[in-house]
Amino acid sequence: MKPHTTTTLIDELTQAVGAAHVLTGNAIPLQSCTDWFQTHTHVPLALVRPGTPVEVAQVMTICHRHGQPVTPQGGLTGLVAGAVPAENDIALSLARLNGIEEIDTAACTLTVLAGTPLQTAQDAARAAGLLLAVDLGARGSCQVGGNIATNAGGNRVIRYGMFRDQVLGLEAVLADGTVVCGLNKMLKNNAGYDLRQLFIGSEGTLGIVTRAVLRLHPQPQSCNTAWCTLPDYDTVVRFLRHAQRTLSGTLSAFEVMWPDFHELATTRIPGLRSPVNAHGLQVLIEMEGGEAGRDMAMFSNMLEAALEQGWLRDAAIAQSLKERESFWRLRDAVSEFPLMWAPYCGYDVSLPISSLGRFVDELQRALRDTFPHCEHVHFGHVGDSNLHVGVHIRPGHGVFPEDRIDACVYGIVRRYGGSISAEHGIGEHKKAYLSHSRTPQELALMRTIKHAMDPKNILNRGKVLA
Amino acid sequence: MKPHTTTTLIDELTQAVGAAHVLTGNAIPLQSCTDWFQTHTHVPLALVRPGTPVEVAQVMTICHRHGQPVTPQGGLTGLVAGAVPAENDIALSLARLNGIEEIDTAACTLTVLAGTPLQTAQDAARAAGLLLAVDLGARGSCQVGGNIATNAGGNRVIRYGMFRDQVLGLEAVLADGTVVCGLNKMLKNNAGYDLRQLFIGSEGTLGIVTRAVLRLHPQPQSCNTAWCTLPDYDTVVRFLRHAQRTLSGTLSAFEVMWPDFHELATTRIPGLRSPVNAHGLQVLIEMEGGEAGRDMAMFSNMLEAALEQGWLRDAAIAQSLKERESFWRLRDAVSEFPLMWAPYCGYDVSLPISSLGRFVDELQRALRDTFPHCEHVHFGHVGDSNLHVGVHIRPGHGVFPEDRIDACVYGIVRRYGGSISAEHGIGEHKKAYLSHSRTPQELALMRTIKHAMDPKNILNRGKVLA
DSSP states (O other), rough: OOOOHHHHHHHHHHHHHHHGGGEGGGGGGGGGBBTOOOOSSSSOOOEOSSSSSHHHHHHHHOOOOOOOOOESSSSOSSSTTTOOOOOOOOEEEEEEEOEEEEEEEETTTTEEETTTTTHHHHHHHHHEEEEEEOOOOTTTOOHHHHHHHHOOOTHHHHHHGGGGGGOOOOOEEOTTTTTEEOOOSOOOOOOOOOOOOHTTTSSSOOEEEEEEEEEEEEEEEEEEEEEEEESSHHHHHHHHHHHHHHTTTTTEEEEEEOHHHHHHHHHHHHTOOOSSSSSSEEEEEEEEEOOOHHHHHHHHHHHHHHHHOOOOOEEEEEHHHHHHHHHHHGGGGGHHHHHHHSSSEEEEEEEGGGGHHHHHOOOOOHHHHHOOTEEEEEEEEEEGTEEEEEEOOOSSSSOOOOHHHHHHHHHHHHHHOOBBBBSOOOOTGGGGGGGGGGGHHHHHHHHHHHHHTTOOOBTTTTTSSO | HHHHHHHHHHHHHHHHGGGGGEOOGGGGGGGGGGGGTTTSSSOSSSEEOSHHHHHHHHHHHHHHHOOEEEEESSSSSOOOOOOOOOOOOOOEEEOOOOOEEEEETTTTEEEEEEEHHHHHHHHHHTTEEEEEOOTTTTTOBBHHHHHHHHOOOTTTHHHHHOGGGGGGEEEEEESOOEEEEEEOSSSSSSOOOOOOOHHHHSSSSSSSEEEEEEOOOOOOEEEEEEEEEEHHHHHHHHHHHHHHHHHOOOEEEEEOOOOOHHHHHHHSTTOOOOOOOOSSEEEEEEEEEEEEHHHHHHHHHHHHHHTTTTTOOOOOOOOSSSHHHHHHHHGGGGGGGHHHHHHEEEEEEOOOOHHHHHHHHHHHHHHHHHHHEEEEEEEEGGGGGGEEEEEOSSSSSSOOOHHHHHHHHHHHHTTTOOBBSSSSSOOTTTGGGGGHHHHHHHHHHHHHHHHOOOOOBBBSSSSSSO
């Protein structure tokens, strides 16, 4: 791009959003130039912070006219470098589009601007006696628009689905600045193509989400949590289906931790103790219901029946909120692994539930065979077919072979018909492996859609599709 | 099209699928030339019945080369003339793609060919101890592929979502014969764009569904049903939210009938009696749970609490399967209306739940003011924001003014920000009104997608988009 054109571009952007909101050079915070793990860092041409959906549209109209690539940025908590700008990109921050526009308690909907932190939206729903059901660790910093663009998951997907299932209506700005506004509040709407789906999970490559209508659920009236130990994966699946059948619609978490996880978390992280004494696969199971007394009985009966079947080696029911929190703290030890265990690489894959157990066995063998000095952890939202894997190589064994570990993990994912990304997305990090989970015909169709909606290829260029 | 070209086309199609499966002229059954109400009837160039997904692809490759329009046909139970061929179209029947390919009880998935009747798939799931959750009146004749292409709804959407929510994986044939195969079994898969969504609910205009992986749920262990009378719409919504909160995830139907419906069904249809004696809005409410004894107590408590609040004028709990069936027979009287009440026109609209009551009041007033000799019924899946409306003009008052009734209903839908189609789709019947529920920008984006995926405009040409 010639300097003259750049000057014109920056001038036009400044006119659109105000000088205070077009940052360049050193004025751009590091966070806007890099990803969560700081593996990619580029200073963009400018960081632009529009204050309204209309300003987002103006920014895109200007950039489209200039053929200027734009990287949309939400809360910058993604794990696949999906919001890292290239050096000549405009980074477009949604942070100023912050606010709840409406809560409709009869329709059970919340209308929100895209830059609103997830937790702000959750709190607003709770204050109205309702539940915004998706929840994830980054709730305080991630933004609703980013949650939508990445189809975020989290711990309660088994009950409420992913972010895709919370989005009733959507407003998005296209590559050319067109505002596509479909702030639908209805649960059913078969009037033509369901355009929402194009923007959910496409990581800002097809449009920029500016507003959304989210579905709310009744606030649960009770919560019961247990930690159980089971002998093997097949028994875990039997237990899962038993819990789903008897708890009928109230099962809200089913987190499985393989022995490698349990061992690591309880022996190396200070302050974490296991609620049980047994070896095997550990399961954190939780139900949320409508009436405390009845639900506790239902939960205990479910566990007793599983004990009678011989499926559980041990089980502990949380007797207090504090105890519940200690169970979850052990599960959430995952956030410590990358820090305490560097160099570390983490994977977020999905497999058919019926073959997930065999997949873990084979992967563990392959990792140990190929990387004799490795340590690994396996855990996941098994009820959602989602497995997380973490791999570390003990110090003193040369350069961390991240590429080779990727190839090992994704190679086996491919053979099992799994997905290289269950919930984190593709972004920059995983795009080289997308063909492991998608056929050439699927990739070609993705490109057809991308080209039709963004013919100049200016929206989050180079992300998702190589 | 010149005769010579037609001959070549038919020859090629015959070579692809066999002479027995290319029917022309009088050999084509009437059903394949018309819609459910026989409002549009055209004899297609030929009715082609491929026997495998590969043959579907061959048919499309041939038709694409010839620029030959194709109308895909499932069970032909749609209500919007979405599968009626034009005179020079090839009608492509999916009926021979019939069969369950796999039930994976651990993953809780069912893999099925598109032409399989819904009921066959439901029965197969039930035989494996599982539930294919979407259910609708046409279950015996409608096909899974058609259910997917139209994003079918039905009575249990409030619990399990629409057909969109049952589809984990999909195989579809594009306009040019490309097979896009994504038979995903996982609940979570964020590996690139979610291509399934393009084919679900786009009524065969973007591709032809040939196979699907459907999500199964645990078979419910109990069912409780009640018929209640409430004084007004606002109380209905209060009751709905109370039931959702206390029954926590087990509420499986919430059907509301306005007084006009109740009056008509109980006075004009022989053999139908109301379970209650009170006037007002009638609600059929049902829960399906995991343990019979506990669930009955939970259901009774929920109703008692509502009685104590003064929300219910009357309530009857079904005491037997027979009584439950009689409740549903009264609700399902809707299928009799078009026959006993001709000329009749029916609407399937959706409105934000918070304004649905006011909408009905205004529509009833408008209908009576504009058409003094009309009779009307209002009923719907209110928990899903879905309202059905039926209108009849008493005999002896001239030509049935269907177009004017359409304009009256859809005009008010537009003002309330509703949808002209909640679950039936757009097809041929509703496309003139699509702009009442979609903005010009949304319609333009739909056309962009259609053009990108079917540049020769041969797939279900002229349906959905005018």
